[in-house]
Amino acid sequence: MFWTNVNRICKSGFINFWRNGFVSLSSVLVMIITMLVVGLMIFGSAVFSSSLEQLKQKVDINVYFVTSAPEEGVLALKKDIEALVEVKSVEYLSREQVLEEFKDRHQNDQLTIQALEELGENPLGATLNIRAKETSQYESIAKFLESKSSDTTGYASLISKVNYYDNKTSIDALNKIIISSTRAGTLIVSIFIVISILITFVMIQLVIYTARDEISVMRLVGASLMYIRGPFMVTGVMSGIVAAIIALIILYGLAWWLAPSSSIFFGGLNLASYFVNNFAEIFGIIMGSSIVLGILGSYLAVRRYLTI
């Protein structure tokens, strides 16, 4: 009997969805808007993360070595630094590479190039470019380097300069920007999503308000609570599925349309590629939240009329 009832409830929900065409359409449209807001928040979050990542990439700590520092000494320090958990990567630039880079950077500055040639030897030492996993971790890496440049293990005589304290102000500022913009972003996303959910709930309540007499009739013929709620919840699921599919199609089109400009303005993030590469996750979020919204909205809205 249980499965017969489930079958009847599902059938009734499907039939109601089609027969209440206009009402179903209204609820689907509102849910599409909600899901588009959710989708745009996902895109916004991706763009935001990509932009932050770009900024983070521009930050590093450089350790400059004296010209007499032997390569094996520098590489030993590199190994020690790489062992730190905060460190994402360490790039070693030999004296020759540093010189080449310097020349490249100043290729239009004849005076500097000329001065360099007049010296007759390479005046630049090797360099280690260190990237932390998080910008907030640069300080602890700097402290480690500070201890190495003042200890007695031999590194002190190799290190010419660590530029963390030159960049500290900008690193700290970036850190603050990242923290505050992440908080603001989360808050804005939450507000938008809550507003959208509330609008959807109100819409579902209106839809079920139109069926309040129907609910009272069901109660009077002795229908159980599940038998009354069930079809409305099935209708909610159907609205959710249809809304999610349409929202995903619109978001896909939007991603393609915005792809060229997003690549230019947001540091290489191609929204279309992002959509395709993360489709499973985006599909799960949109479809899941749409269905949950439909079920929950219907469940809560029907409850109000079940008191007879």
Added chain:
Amino acid sequence: MEQIKTVIEKGHSPMIFFDKVSKQYPSSGFVLRDINMKVDPEEFVSIVGHSGAGKTTMLKLLLAEEIPTEGIVFVEDTNIHLLNKGEINDFRRRIGTVFQDFRLLPNKTAYENIAFAMEVAGRSDGEIASDVPHVLELVDLKEKLHNFPHELSGGEKQRVAIARAIINQPDIIIADEPTGNLDPVATNDVVNILQKINNLGTTVIMTTHNKSIVDALGRRVVTMEMGKIIRDEPAGRYNL
């Protein structure tokens, strides 16, 4: 309580018993005062009275839609206001209801409206398929089984409502102004159907303002005024 016990002991259990029932609403005060009324099985009772006399409130108490402020409503030997939600559902499946405004499910066809009452009563698809056309034939609507309520006339809608009310073979039919929205021909049809149902052994309680049908029936008439029963005649007439 003593009264009902006595009745049961004599082997003469009433189908319905209002035992000193009063109903008070916070906003409008008492709408029913100290109602004592017994309805025996297979009786056809017309409840008459002006608007606001308390007729519909009595029916709401009988359907467990409302709880009495004082007193007890028994159906057979059950105090229906002590039933829990699940038991109320079971209880309502044993009662057929017909209303002035039909109260059909607008998005279901005549067939589906009747089938719905059977579905909630846990009847099988086979029973539904065999019983629904049969009952529609009884109310002379065999040709309209796939029509939606908005495609039916008032009389036809009421006949669908009656078909829905009787499909589970209830012990009691409650009809609240069933002819209130109908023309004289449809009114006669509906009353005739209710009489037939009663003749088959179902207790019928009907509220009405229609003098001619009450007089024509020549059955028990309970007259109400200001929330009280002022007259209860076994073969009464409409006298207000």
